[in-house]
Amino acid sequence: MVARPVPTARRARLAAELRKLRERAGMTATEAAAAIGTSSGQLSNVETARFGVSPERVRAMARVYSVCDPQLVDALAAMATDRTNGWWEQYRGVLPPSLLDLAELEHHALTLRAAYTAHIPGLLQTPDHAREVFRQVLPELTPPEVEHRVSHRIKRQEVLYRSNPIPYTAIIHEAALRMQFGGPAIVKGQLSHLVEMGERKHVRILVIPFNAGSFPGAGQSIYYARGPVPQLDTVHLDQSHGPALVDAEARLGGYRLLLDRMEAMALDREESSQFVISILRSL
Structure with missing residues (x-):
């Protein structure tokens, strides 16, 4: 995974939503990381938008967190899929x-x-x-x-x-x-x-x-x-x-x-x- 020093608001929102799902599941970062098959450090980087995350990993996280809202899971996976740079990036x-x-x-x-x-x-x-x-x-x-x-x-x-x-x-x-x-x-x-x-x-x-x-x-x-x-x-x-x-x-x-x-x-x-x-x- 590549670190993103300046995450966009959309990427930060995805990270925040994934953290919310974990917290609602009552899982610590260490517990969640073990269940997902990653390290707690990598999970922390995902939840702070320092690292990106794949749609497949988003769905895996949703399964571990027992998320029962398929529309929400699809929407979050779509956010992870979208990695294009819009016209606004020319103003960065x-x-x-x-x-x-x-x-x-x-x-x-x-x-x-x-x-x-x-x-x-x-x-x-x-x-x-x-x-x-x-x-x-x-x-x-x-x-x-x-x-x-x-x-x-x-x-x-x-x-x-x-x-x-x-x-x-x-x-x-x-x-x-x-x-x-x-x-x-x-x-x-x-x-x-x-x-x-x-x-x-x-x-x-x-x-x-x-x-x-x-x-x-x-x-x-x-x-x-x-x-x-x-x-x-x-x-x-x-x-x-x-x-x-x-x-x-x-x-x-x-x-x-x-x-x-x-x-x-x-x-x-x-x-x-x-x-x-x-x-x-x-x-």
């Missing part, structure tokens, strides 16, 4: 690893749900809007750093344009729609783009207007990526100290409920489109 060493992890998460998701109160979701931003957002980052980015981030953000949007586009729901508060990033021309271009994207069958843009009042989740951005089984779902949170990935099952359930409640308070697709158009016409 240029952008923070968290941005590469986000692109990888989106690429493998089955559906995506986003809720934003102060920003337009990244997958729906125009290049001009994204550029203005990155110019406000602190510590201040250099012009080349800004352009690298804009390029990466636009490439991420491929998941909405490919032949098998990901079903995407974006819940956007009115406050985000009225933010003046870059002046009238850029704002108009961004709002027009939202209207156009909302016409795509796989894209749902839902607006929460000011007059909806208070609502759960106000003040935070939530990005929910559905995996092949619920246990492999992931929530991406933007926080002041940097992004965070949430995968604890109890917390995932809480975020699903939160998004459901926010969606219930939002205008429907047609009403949301007309709402964005009304703001556009008022500029």
Whole structure:
């Protein structure tokens, strides 16, 4: 096995899930390693994503741990099978690893749900809007750093344009729609783009207007990526100290409920489109 000094979030997630299965089986690393036919050191390296693991070894581990969920086992084996490097790898060493992890998460998701109160979701931003957002980052980015981030953000949007586009729901508060990033021309271009994207069958843009009042989740951005089984779902949170990935099952359930409640308070697709158009016409 070859050591992976900088494992991706996906590989780290696979390692964490394998460790969870062992712990739920009530086995120590030494006991599990003996039953699987490896050393405790090698097992430790697998569970910390330092070493990769084959699909066959994943299935062997699942048998030893008496995992009775074949869909979960298949999903984990598929994660071990996938060793391709995506387009985001060209940005390694240029952008923070968290941005590469986000692109990888989106690429493998089955559906995506986003809720934003102060920003337009990244997958729906125009290049001009994204550029203005990155110019406000602190510590201040250099012009080349800004352009690298804009390029990466636009490439991420491929998941909405490919032949098998990901079903995407974006819940956007009115406050985000009225933010003046870059002046009238850029704002108009961004709002027009939202209207156009909302016409795509796989894209749902839902607006929460000011007059909806208070609502759960106000003040935070939530990005929910559905995996092949619920246990492999992931929530991406933007926080002041940097992004965070949430995968604890109890917390995932809480975020699903939160998004459901926010969606219930939002205008429907047609009403949301007309709402964005009304703001556009008022500029």
